[in-house]
Amino acid sequence: AQRVTQPEKLLSVFKGAPVELKCNYSYSGSPELFWYVQYSRQRLQLLLRHISRESIKGFTADLNKGETSFHLKKPFAQEEDSAMYYCALSRSTGFQKLVFGTGTRLLVSP
């Protein structure tokens, strides 16, 4: 069965501290992994995907197939990073449904 696990409901850090939002998945095959973010009063939007291997807003995520993880990291958190973060997966081909984790709320305090 496809499943995405985000163990932390809330992650609270101070500005300038490193951040790591954890994501583990189970999938029989080669999935595509994503991080979506929802800022306050805004819609859900794609932050990054594993196949693009890019850094967006200072965030990076590396797919670790051995540990079936796709943790989201940022070396220095900013207050504007406060938001709800969702890890998601889909099949790697075509237009496929997304399977989401329960989300982690990141709160960055000044």
Place this chain on the structure above:
Amino acid sequence: EAGVTQFPSHSVIEKGQTVTLRCDPISGHDNLYWYRRVMGKEIKFLLHFVKESKQDESGMPNNRFLAERTGGTYSTLKVQPAELEDSGVYFCASSHLTGTGTYEQYFGPGTRLTVT
């Protein structure tokens, strides 16, 4: 370019009533998805349209839910009769094939449904 729009933004109905949610995808996007987030739970897939055809409706919870996409443009999701457990936020997303060969899904703002 206008994003995915959903109407209404919020609906409060009584148990047993009927509600119809509407989603307008981004123009030109053939793929349209419905998702739902029940409080405290993850966002769950409901169904996927390709143009006017249902590609995957494996996530539809029961036959009280009916989705349509006549003409392959906007879509409606009707709940009849509504039950308390149907309360949640209903998201619509649309996608297309980008020039880089990816299939990014663009989400609407969601409709918050409250069944009392």
